[in-house]
Amino acid sequence: xxxxxxxxxxxxxxxxxxxxxxxxxxxxxxxxxxxxxxxxxxxxxxxxxxxxxxxxxxxxxxxxxxxxxxxxxxxxxxxxxxxxxxxxxxxxxxxxxxxxxxxxxxxxxxxxxxxxxxxxxxxxxxxxxxxxxxxxxxxxxxxxxxxxxxxxxxxxxxxxxxxxxxxxxxxxxxxxxxxxxxxxxxxxxxxxxxxxxxxxxxxxxxxxxxxxxxxxxxxxxxxxxxxxxxxxxxxxxxxxxxxxxxxxxxxxxxxxxxxxxxxxxxxxxxxxxxxxxxxxxxxxxxxxxxxxxxxxxxxxxxxxxxxxxxxxxxxxxxxxxxxxxxxxxxxxxxxxxxxxxxxxxxxxxxxxxxxxxxxxxxxxxxxxxxxxxxxxxxxxxxxxxxxxxxxxxxxxxxxxxxxxxxxxxxxxxxxxxxxxxxxxxxxxxxxxxxxxxxxxxxxxxxxxxxxxxxxxxxxxxxxxxxxxxxxxxxxx
Numbered sequence: 001x002x003x004x005x006x007x008x009x010x011x012x013x014x015x016x017x018x019x020x021x022x023x024x025x026x027x028x029x030x031x032x033x034x035x036x037x038x039x040x041x042x043x044x045x046x047x048x049x050x051x052x053x054x055x056x057x058x059x060x061x062x063x064x065x066x067x068x069x070x071x072x073x074x075x076x077x078x079x080x081x082x083x084x085x086x087x088x089x090x091x092x093x094x095x096x097x098x099x100x101x102x103x104x105x106x107x108x109x110x111x112x113x114x115x116x117x118x119x120x121x122x123x124x125x126x127x128x129x130x131x132x133x134x135x136x137x138x139x140x141x142x143x144x145x146x147x148x149x150x151x152x153x154x155x156x157x158x159x160x161x162x163x164x165x166x167x168x169x170x171x172x173x174x175x176x177x178x179x180x181x182x183x184x185x186x187x188x189x190x191x192x193x194x195x196x197x198x199x200x201x202x203x204x205x206x207x208x209x210x211x212x213x214x215x216x217x218x219x220x221x222x223x224x225x226x227x228x229x230x231x232x233x234x235x236x237x238x239x240x241x242x243x244x245x246x247x248x249x250x251x252x253x254x255x256x257x258x259x260x261x262x263x264x265x266x267x268x269x270x271x272x273x274x275x276x277x278x279x280x281x282x283x284x285x286x287x288x289x290x291x292x293x294x295x296x297x298x299x300x301x302x303x304x305x306x307x308x309x310x311x312x313x314x315x316x317x318x319x320x321x322x323x324x325x326x327x328x329x330x331x332x333x334x335x336x337x338x339x340x341x342x343x344x345x346x347x348x349x350x351x352x353x354x355x356x357x358x359x360x361x362x363x364x365x366x367x368x369x370x371x372x373x374x375x376x377x378x379x380x381x382x383x384x385x386x387x388x389x390x391x392x393x394x395x396x397x398x399x400x401x402x403x404x405x406x407x408x409x410x411x412x413x414x415x416x417x418x419x420x421x422x423x424x425x426x427x428x429x430x431x432x433x434x435x436x437x438x439x440x441x442x443x444x445x446x447x448x449x450x451x452x453x454x455x456x457x458x459x460x461x462x463x464x465x466x467x468x469x470x471x472x473x474x475x476x
Contacts, residue, residue, distance in 0.1 A: 010035055010043050017046040025052035033057030034330070036076055037069035039085060048076060064330040065370060067093040070123075078126050082119075092119050100369070135342075136471040142340045142348040143447050146364070146434065148356040148405040148464035151191070152228045156400075158197075158212035159190050159358065163398055165208060184359060184397065191355035192257045192324055193227040195219055222263035229353050232461045233321065234264060235454040236351065240319065241270070241299065243450070246346070247291075247317040249301045251335045253326055258302045261323070271297040275312075276304035284312075292316035305335045314338040318346040319450075323353055325360055329367035340470075347473075349448050356463050361406040362397050368407075368434060404441060405464035411435040421445075425468075437468040 006020075013020065028050060030036065036044045036057065055077045063070045071088045074081055082088045092115050098104055099112020151159060162183075186206075189196035198219045200206040214226075224230040233250075240246050252258050255276050265272040273291055275284060291301050292315060301314055305326060320339045326332050332352075340348045354360045403409055408416075413435060415423040425436045440446065443455035447467050455462045 010047075014043055014046050017049065021049055021051070023051070025050050027054045027056070028052045029056045029058070031058045033059035033073055034061050034064060034069070037064065037072050039068075039072045039075070044072065044076070061330040061333065063370070064328055067096065074123055074126070081122065081126070091115070138342070139340060139344055139470075140347045141473050142350065142470040144336075144350040144352070144468055144470075145446075145448065145451065146352045146354060146407075146437075146466040147232070147451070147462055148354055148361070148407075149228050149232055150356050150404075150460065150463045151358065152226070152231075154212060154214070154226065155190060155194060155228060158194055158209060159187065160400055161208065161212065162186060162190065163400055187359045187398070188324055189254070189256070191229065191358050191360055192252070192254070193230055193260045195223070195226060195260060196254075196256050222260060222267060224264055224267070228461070229323065229355065230260070230264065231458075232353070232454065233261070233323070234268070235457070235461065236321070236450055237264075237268070237270065237300070239450045239453050246319050247299055247301070249303055249314050249317045249320040249338055250323060251303045251305050251320065251338075252323040253305050253331075254324070255304055257323060258304060261300075261302060265300055270299040272300040272302060273298045274302040275307060276302075277307040279307070288312055288314065303335065303338070305331055312338050313341055313343065315341060315344045318344065319349045319351070321351045321353065325352070325354060325363045325367065327363055327366060329370050332367065349450070351451070357401045357403050357406055359397055362399075365407055365410065368432070405439075405466075407434060408439060408464055408466075413439075431468065434466050437466045439464065439466045441465075 008016075028047070030047070036047065038044060057073055057077055059073065062073050068085065068089065071082055071085060071093075075085075083091065095108075095112045095115045096119070097112075099109045099116075101108075104112075186197055186200065194213065195217075197206075197209060198213070198217075201210040201213075217223075224234050237248065240248070250258075250261055252261070255278075258274060258276060262272065262274065273287055275287055279287070290296055291298050292313070294316075296316065301317060303312075303314075317339050320336060322332060322336060336350050336352075340350075352364075354364055401409075411434065415421055415425070416439075420441075421439055425438065438445075438447075441464055443452050443459070443462070446452040446455060446465060447469065451462075451465075
């Protein structure tokens with residue numbers, strides 16, 4: 001007698017694939033199907049070797065970085081439908097990507113759109129798409145905000161000095177080389193809190209950074225006033241604590257950043273808990289249940305985006321802060337979904353902090369570029385509105401620009417006059433396109449009373465704000 005249904009993780013399947021490959025399988029269902037985005041990964045090869053013609057992939061993010069990932073998923077469920085990977089790249093990927101460049105010619109644009117139409121006609125034979133719009137009637141509204149935060153003078157001086165001294169050394173290297181990645185990490189840490197790069201100053205080549213720290217600086221003594229992001233975070237937490245019973249999830253890509261946020265909570269006497277990669281999986285469920293308990297004294301749940309991006313239900317909080325962006329938009333999207341999910345009863349607020357004029361805005365631009373590609377291919381949004389950035393703009397990772405919002409500068413926004421939004425976004429426009437969001441330079445137009453109070457109290461905290469609401473509240 002055989003077992004008709006087998007539930008198994010990707011990792012365990014890979015270890016026992018040699019046994020499971022011995023007989024035909026009637027139906028294969030792969031949850032989190034984007035795990036199969038790489039044709040050459042061991043997991044993909046092992047699953048693809050199964051003798052199974054009926055295959056189903058479930059994924060909310062079939063395109064995370066590029067169209068070849070999309071090809072991998074389609075090819076897994078329908079081998080040969082789009083030809084080989086080389087044929088797909090030549091026939092579809094290259095012309096579509098060229099047409100996405102804001103600087104492309106009209107002929108290139110038309111050719112790319114025709115190839116996109118052809119691709120959709122083929123793929124729609126085997127794909128059913130459902131977005132989280134269907135959850136609107138079951139969930140309270142969600143307000144998402146992208147907040148441009150100017151660097152403090154000392155932060156800016158350190159940032160510019162680092163760019164001029166170190167990043168120019170990488171010009172002859174590949175962008176993904178180790179020196180470039182080290183520079184990217186260091187610049188992001190300067191944006192988060194300069195104390196995070198203090199350990200680098202012990203190395204001879206980074207000793208120049210030491211002069212930018214105030215006299216008497218000690219890494220053992222936390223100072224929130226050295227970082228503009230930390231000052232805003234401090235203000236948001238304080239106003240929320242004083243005016244409501246709302247709680248926060250605080251997400252960062254770096255455990256070191258969580259360390260300084262933890263120092264802030266200790267300094268202000270806030271209860272907190274923390275989940276990162278060092279925590280055993282068995283303890284995670286207990287920690288989540290403790291935080292979601294209405295009698296819990298924890299005010300902030302600190303979360304490493306890599307460790308807790310998927311699966312966690314943190315509905316005990318209704319406010320979430322993304323302290324820094326990731327190059328992969330799916331990582332941020334997964335992390336931001338921790339509070340706006342089944343069981344949530346309160347209006348949700350998502351704060352995405354971005355240091356104005358820095359590498360973080362460039363990273364967010366890249367996210368938007370990837371999301372726009374996913375939007376036109378997977379969700380079939382209008383390609384006209386989402387063609388916002390040129391390839392040359394996206395390559396300038398290390399350039400610093402004095403601006404209230406580099407992203408808004410790049411959008412060529414037709415709804416603003418002299419920096420004031422005169423026309424509201426059209427209904428039904430691409431929700432992933434910041435150009436279709438409301439935006440403002442004025443605190444009075446901020447939809448969140450907490451952020452508005454912080455901004456009103458200190459105008460230098462925020463230089464620009466994008467905001468969008470998921471849907472209107474349903475009257476019961």
